[in-house]
Amino acid sequence: SPEVAAHNPLGKIPALVLEDGTVLYDSRVICEYLDGLSAGPRLFPEGPARWDALTRQALADGLLDAALLTRYERVLRPEAQRWAAWEAGQVAKITAALDRFETLVADMPALDIGTVALACAVGYLDLRFPDLAWRDGRPATAAWYAVFEGRPSMVATVPQG
Template sequence: MLILRTSPASPFGRKVRIAAEVAAVADRIRIENADTGNPDDSLRRQNPLGKIPTLLMEDGEPLFDSRVIVEYLNEIAPAPVLVPSGAQRIPVLRQQALADGMLDAAILQVYEGRFRPPELHSEKWVAHQRGKMERALAYMAHHLSAPRAGAPHIGEIGQACALGYMDLRFAGSWRSEYPALVSWLEDFARRTPAFAMTAP
């Protein structure tokens, strides 16, 4: 059985868990919590970066990061629904990259408050990361895809997880400015039960 090392609050781990459900391979994966801050956690031996999510293959070989794991899930799925082929592949991967980049900026802001003492906080650094988030949200809102039937692809899954993390760590502060994104996320949640199932 495959083993996914992650934590309930990880948006990248959530992306992989939703992708596994959508791709109909979740029953082949066992979820194991990992503590990235604990030097004694086996995660650091499994993934030299000590990051989550990490997927352990049946022979113990690790896969990381979330984008690589998703590509693998797409390959072993009964049908490759996560990452389309042909002309749609690059736009979907671009949407995933935007969501991942927004998450990186959000997480760096959280870490600034969590790991650095208050006297060392850099408002310039935080504002730099906040600008990335704001531009990403504006881009997402301007490039919303029309509702469509069928399973969500990884661009949509990544975008939903990024917005969910904004709700978790930034009290949903994006919602008042981007009502179209709010509606999009509500529609995604309605047609993707795994989004509620994986909520932190």
């Protein structure tokens, strides 16, 4: 939209306009900024835990990228121009990322940028891809998300439509 493009030349959300007019865009940048304002526990830990959190964040972001591309393919591209093999490749990325999280979730901390990114990604799958049934065969991730999605911050930000 023109309103978003006025703040972010890429025309993408999110974009955060600060009081001084500075604009931050991309979830990663905004999360780092907000984390820097916090006096409490950090989403971006220090030391080796940082690289673990950032790696899980990158995996969740890649899952979400593949889901968004699949959504665009299904909703915006005319049916005659859709490429089934390409879409299958994106769904395979989603599946592979979810399978990796199933091996990681037991050792994840309660809250860091990696857990937030994963929760946002699977929440998006719930919203736009219920047909993927991402919980099937992933009991540990499903159980983790059942707890995480009850956090007040998650409840307050459930997307509609």
